[in-house]
Amino acid sequence: MGSATPWARQIFGDAADQLVDVVPACLLRAHERARNGHEGVHTQTLEAYGHGLYAVQYEELAAGLSPLAGATPVRLHGRTLMIVADHVIYPLRYAKKDVPVTAARLRRATGLRAELIRRHGPEPMQQVLDLGLDELQESEVHPDLGFLPEDIRLVLVAYACAMDRGMMRIEWGSAELRREDRFLVWHHHEPLPLDGRSATAL
Numbered sequence: 001m002g003s004a005t006p007w008a009r010q011i012f013g014d015a016a017d018q019l020v021d022v023v024p025a026c027l028l029r030a031h032e033r034a035r036n037g038h039e040g041v042h043t044q045t046l047e048a049y050g051h052g053l054y055a056v057q058y059e060e061l062a063a064g065l066s067p068l069a070g071a072t073p074v075r076l077h078g079r080t081l082m083i084v085a086d087h088v089i090y091p092l093r094y095a096k097k098d099v100p101v102t103a104a105r106l107r108r109a110t111g112l113r114a115e116l117i118r119r120h121g122p123e124p125m126q127q128v129l130d131l132g133l134d135e136l137q138e139s140e141v142h143p144d145l146g147f148l149p150e151d152i153r154l155v156l157v158a159y160a161c162a163m164d165r166g167m168m169r170i171e172w173g174s175a176e177l178r179r180e181d182r183f184l185v186w187h188h189h190e191p192l193p194l195d196g197r198s199a200t201a202l
Contacts, residue, residue: 005190007173011155012085015068019084024170024192026064027091027159030056035163049163057091061157065089076144077112087155088148089172090116094184095160098168101189104158104175106182112142117177119145120154122187124176156184157192167194 004016012019034053058079065071065082072083081088092113094104106114153174160169173189 007188007190011087015070015084018068019065020192022064022068023061023089023157023172024167024194026060027057027157027161027170028167028194029064030060031161031167033060053093053161057093061089061091074147076116076147077142083152086151087153088116088120089155089157092156092158093161094158095169096162098160098165101158101160101169101171101173101184102186104184106177106184109177109179109182112144114177114182115142115145116148116154117156117175117184119150120148120152121156121176122174125185125187158184158189170194 004012004020008016008020030053033056034049037048037052058081062073062080062082065084066073068084070085073080074083074088075081081090083089090113092104094101106117108114155172156175157170157172159167159171161167170192171189172192173186175184175186175189177183178185
C-alpha cells in the first residue's frame with residue numbers, strides 16, 4: 001500500500017493511503033481500455049483513444065473509489081464523480097507529453113470544468129477586481145453544479161498521458177483557474193506514484 005503525504009492525510013483522513021494506490025491504478029486501467037478501443041477500431045487518428053479515455057477515466061475512478069468507506073457518487077454532466085471525505089475527485093488529462101503539471105491549462109474559461117474549479121477550488125491567491133460583473137458570472141454557472149453541495153471542496157487529479165507512451169505523470173492537489181489565460185494556479189500539488197513508490201509533496 002502506498003504511503004500518503006501529510007497533505008493527503010489532512011484532506012482524506014483514513015482513506016488517504018488507499019487513494020494513493022487506487023487513483024493511479026484506475027487511471028492506468030483507463031489508459032489501457034482507451035488504447036484497446038483505438039486498436040479495435042483501427043482509425044488513423046487518435047479520436048477513439050482520446051474520446052475513450054475521457055469517458056473511461058470517470059468510470060474507472062467511480063468503480064475503484066466506490067468501495068471506500070464514506071465514498072459517495074454524484075452525477076455531473078452525465079458522468080459519475082466520487083466524493084471522498086467532503087472532496088470531489090476530478091480527473092484532468094492536461095498533456096499528451098511529459099511536461100510539469102504547472103503547465104496545465106484548460107481549453108475553455110467557461111463550462112462545467114471551469115466553473116467546478118472556480119466554485120469548489122481554493123480561494124484565489126490574488127483577488128479579481130470587482131467590476132460589477134457578479135451577476136454575469138453567476139449566469140454562467142453550469143446547472144449540474146447545483147447537485148454538488150457548496151461546502152464540497154475539489155481535488156484535481158491531473159495527468160499526462162498518450163496512447164504510445166502511456167501514463168507519464170499523475171499529480172493531485174488544489175488549484176484555481178486564472179480566467180485571463182486559463183492556466184491552473186496550483187496552491188498545492190504532489191505526484192501520485194505510478195510504480196508503488198510513495199509521493200513527495202511539491
